Amino acid sequence: MTQVSDQARLEAGPRSTVAEPSAGRTSGAGLAAERVRWSVAGRLILDDVDVTAPPGAVTGLLGPNGTGKSTLLRLVAGVQRPDGGRVSLAGTASPDPVGAPGPSGAAREDLLAMPRRRRARTVAFVEQDAATELPVTVLDAVLLGRTPHRSLLAGPSEDDHTIARAALERVGALGLADREVTTLSGGERQRVHMARALAQAPRVLLLDEPTNHLDVAAQLATMRLVRELAREGVTVLAALHDLSLAAATCDHAVVLAPGASGHVVAAGPVEQVLVPEVIDPVYGVRTTVLRHPRTGRPVLTFEER
Ligand SMILES: Nc1ncnc2c1ncn2[C@@H]1O[C@H](COP(=O)(O)OP(=O)(O)OP(=O)(O)O)[C@@H](O)[C@H]1O
Numbered sequence: 001m002t003q004v005s006d007q008a009r010l011e012a013g014p015r016s017t018v019a020e021p022s023a024g025r026t027s028g029a030g031l032a033a034e035r036v037r038w039s040v041a042g043r044l045i046l047d048d049v050d051v052t053a054p055p056g057a058v059t060g061l062l063g064p065n066g067t068g069k070s071t072l073l074r075l076v077a078g079v080q081r082p083d084g085g086r087v088s089l090a091g092t093a094s095p096d097p098v099g100a101p102g103p104s105g106a107a108r109e110d111l112l113a114m115p116r117r118r119r120a121r122t123v124a125f126v127e128q129d130a131a132t133e134l135p136v137t138v139l140d141a142v143l144l145g146r147t148p149h150r151s152l153l154a155g156p157s158e159d160d161h162t163i164a165r166a167a168l169e170r171v172g173a174l175g176l177a178d179r180e181v182t183t184l185s186g187g188e189r190q191r192v193h194m195a196r197a198l199a200q201a202p203r204v205l206l207l208d209e210p211t212n213h214l215d216v217a218a219q220l221a222t223m224r225l226v227r228e229l230a231r232e233g234v235t236v237l238a239a240l241h242d243l244s245l246a247a248a249t250c251d252h253a254v255v256l257a258p259g260a261s262g263h264v265v266a267a268g269p270v271e272q273v274l275v276p277e278v279i280d281p282v283y284g285v286r287t288t289v290l291r292h293p294r295t296g297r298p299v300l301t302f303e304e305r
Contacts, residue, residue, distance in 0.1 A: 030055035030235040031204050032108070033076055036085035038068075045071050047261035048085070051254050053204075053237040055090065058230045060250035060270070061239040064283055068262030069239035070128060073206045076237070077125035078112060087111045089122065089204060089235070111204075120148035124197035126190075128208035128239075138184070138192050139177040142167055145199030160199075167198035172221060186213035194222065198229075205229060207238035211245060223249040247274045247298040257282045274298055280305070 031053040038046045046068045053059035061069050074080045076087050088108040111119060124145070134141075145167070146160040156164075168174040173191040176184065181192060190213050197205060210226065211219040219242075227249060230236050240246045246253060253273040257265040266278045276287040279300070290299045 030057075030090055031076070031111075031237060032086075032088050033072065034086045034088070036072065036075055036082045036087065038071060038075055038080070038082050044261040046075070046082075047263050049256070049262065049264055051237070051264065051267070053235050054252065055235045056230055056233055057251040058226055058236045058238060058249060059252040059254060060246040061237055061254050061256070062241075062243065062246060063256030063262070064258055066262075067256040067258050069256060070208050071262070072256070073125065073127075073208050073237070073239055076111070076204075077123055077206050078114075078116075078119055079125065081112070117148045120200065122202060123204045123206065124200040124202035125206040126193045126197045126208065126210055128212060134181070136181055137177065138168065138173065138179050138181055138195075139164060141181050141192055142195045142199050145196040148200065163201070164195070164199045167195040168192075170198060170225060171195045172218075187215065187218060190214060191218070191222075194225070202234065204235045204237070207236065209239055209241065211240070211242065219245060243274060243279065244298075244300045246270065247300055248292070248295070255279075255282055271298060274300060 031051075033049065033051045035048045035050060036046055037044070037048055049068070049072060051059075051061070051072065061072065063069055071080070075082045088110050090108055109122075111123065114122065139161075142164040143156045143160055146156055146163060150157065150160065165174060165177065168177055171191040171194045173188065173195060176188060176192065181189065184192065190210070194207075194210065197207075205226075207226070210222055214222060223245060226236055226238065230251075238250070240250070247270050250270050252268065253266070253270045254264055255266040255273060255278055256262045265282060266273045275289060279285065279287045283302075284305055286303045286305050288301045288303075290301065291297075292299050
């Protein structure tokens with residue numbers, strides 16, 4: 001076992017750790033994936049993984065290539081079904097919370113059992129390199145985020161248009177509203193996918209490499225937006241490769257490690273998880289942690305071992 005701190009609760013084994021809820025704005029334990037297991041083609045990809053993302057906080061899902069970050073997000077989003085385990089959400093906004101009390105003692109909703117439309121009102125997922133080959137305008141693509149909020153037969157309302165435009169403005173892409181999505185650059189598409197997720201007005205936002213394709217200013221703007229959403233009470237779980245960006249913006253981090261199957265080796269506040277004792281064995285690098293002169297947040301540099 002890697003000893004870093006009690007709070008980070010690090011384990012080397014396949015049974016993983018749970019990030020502590022952040023102090024403050026919201027109560028409850030947010031999103032909890034418990035003992036999630038998934039195999040494909042006879043290969044165990046995720047082995048009894050536990051991940052908690054507290055509400056009102058940004059949780060970074062970290063780990064080298066192929067450790068199962070995207071898979072875990074897809075399972076939590078309900079795009080794929082796990083072979084075992086449970087994914088639940090602290091039940092505050094639901095009219096009919098179900099399930100057993102969760103880690104916080106509050107009633108929890110079983111996300112995997114939730115009807116599709118209700119889950120779409122609850123969870124938004126921005127996939128890595130999500131393709132949109134449909135010949136639709138940017139505004140129409142963002143309006144798709146409103147679909148779970150209106151009756152099946154109704155078209156988008158004035159309110160839906162207002163919300164979609166506000167979402168585009170928030171990601172700095174209102175000027176693209178009339179463009180066809182297929183004509184956009186990778187970074188422009190990334191913003192549009194984010195705007196569609198915002199228009200969904202979710203309680204949980206799952207992001208797979210949200211800064212992929214973005215220039216440095218756009219990366220910072222995206223992560224600032226993600227932090228704002230968390231402050232507004234959204235539970236954010238974001239797979240990230242850039243550990244310094246994670247250190248600068250996440251409250252919590254969960255680190256998946258390679259091995260026979262992906263498993264959690266560390267979880268907790270970023271200050272306690274993004275340390276050489278955790279990162280170096282997982283990524284096979286030598287990490288130096290510096291301090292940002294203005295923000296005081298950790299800045300990580302890496303060398304080959
Ligand atoms: N449908 C599938 N069929 C076969 N193997 C799969 C499938 N989906 C995922 N895998 C494998 O599962 C492992 C985890 O993949 P996943 O994309 O979740 O990793 P990741 O941590 O997100 O990787 P990256 O950082 O490179 O994006 C990989 O070895 C991948 O090849």
